[in-house]
Amino acid sequence: MLLEQYYDLREKCFRKELGLPDFDGGEDERDLQGEIVIARQGGRCVGGARIANGSPLDGQLRDLALNPGASCMWERFVIDPALRSLQLIRDFVGHLIEYSRKAGYQYAAILSSLRNARFYRQCHSALKVDFKIHDHVPDFSKGAFSGLEHYLSVSYLLGSQKMRIAA
Numbered sequence: 180m181l182l183e184q185y186y187d188l189r190e191k192c193f194r195k196e197l198g199l200p201d202f203d204g205g206e207d208e209r210d211l212q213g214e215i216v217i218a219r220q221g222g223r224c225v226g227g228a229r230i231a232n233g234s235p236l237d238g239q240l241r242d243l244a245l246n247p248g249a250s251c252m253w254e255r256f257v258i259d260p261a262l263r264s265l266q267l268i269r270d271f272v273g274h275l276i277e278y279s280r281k282a283g284y285q286y287a288a289i290l291s292s293l294r295n296a297r298f299y300r301q302c303h304s305a306l307k308v309d310f311k312i313h314d315h316v317p318d319f320s321k322g323a324f325s326g327l328e329h330y331l332s333v334s335y336l337l338g339s340q341k342m343r344i345a346a
Contacts, residue, residue, distance in 0.1 A: 181217050182206075184224035189257040196260075197327060209254065216278055218258065218271045226258035226271055230279055236288055236316070239331055243313060249285040253334075256291075265302075272302045280336050287334040290316065296332045309335035 190204025213231035217224050230251050237247040253275055258268055279287050289299060296312045303310035312332045 180222070181219060181224045182215060185215060185217055185227040185257075188224060188259060189227070189255050192257045192260065204255075213251075213254070214278070214282070216275060218267070218274075220262070224259075225262050226256075226267070228256040228271075228275055229254045230275065230282070230287075236290070236331060239314065239316065240286070240288060240333075243333065245286050245333065249283075250288055250333075251279055251282070251284045251286075252288045252290075253279075254290075256289075268298075269302045269305055272299065273306050276306065276308055276334065276336060279334075285335075285337045287336060289332045289334065290329045291332065292328050293330050296330045299332060299334075303334060311335070 186204045186206060188204075190202060193199050193202040193204060209231050210229060212233070213229045216228055216230060218226035231254055232251055233247075236252070240247045240250055258271065275287070289296070291299065293312070293315075300310045300312060310332060312330055314331045316329050316331050
């Protein structure tokens, strides 16, 4: 039930906020290969993201002297606009960091708009976790995401302080 709510939420948000009227938020191959982390209030999904192993960015990660085998990708990040707040997003990013660390990853790669990359950097800074916006990667604007800007950013999971998330 929560998983279906997440797929529905990401479809609605990506269609409206990214201007992708034909985006299908339903389960896809990367969902089956990765892990879905869900933010919830009671029995209701209020957000989520996919943590995927392997990436089409392995070449870029090697260029940054990062081991692709020690990296995951955070994908399909969404928070319900009706409940979206800086604190909720920051807490959820904190959970993604901890989940990724526990799964053994040293780095999390993120493709996003420059605006979102700067926001993620702000969240990481508040959490005292290293985060760097690296490169504009226009070659990854394919399919439903064609025409959108993509910047590669990296969350440096192990080089940062252990954190505590307020409940």
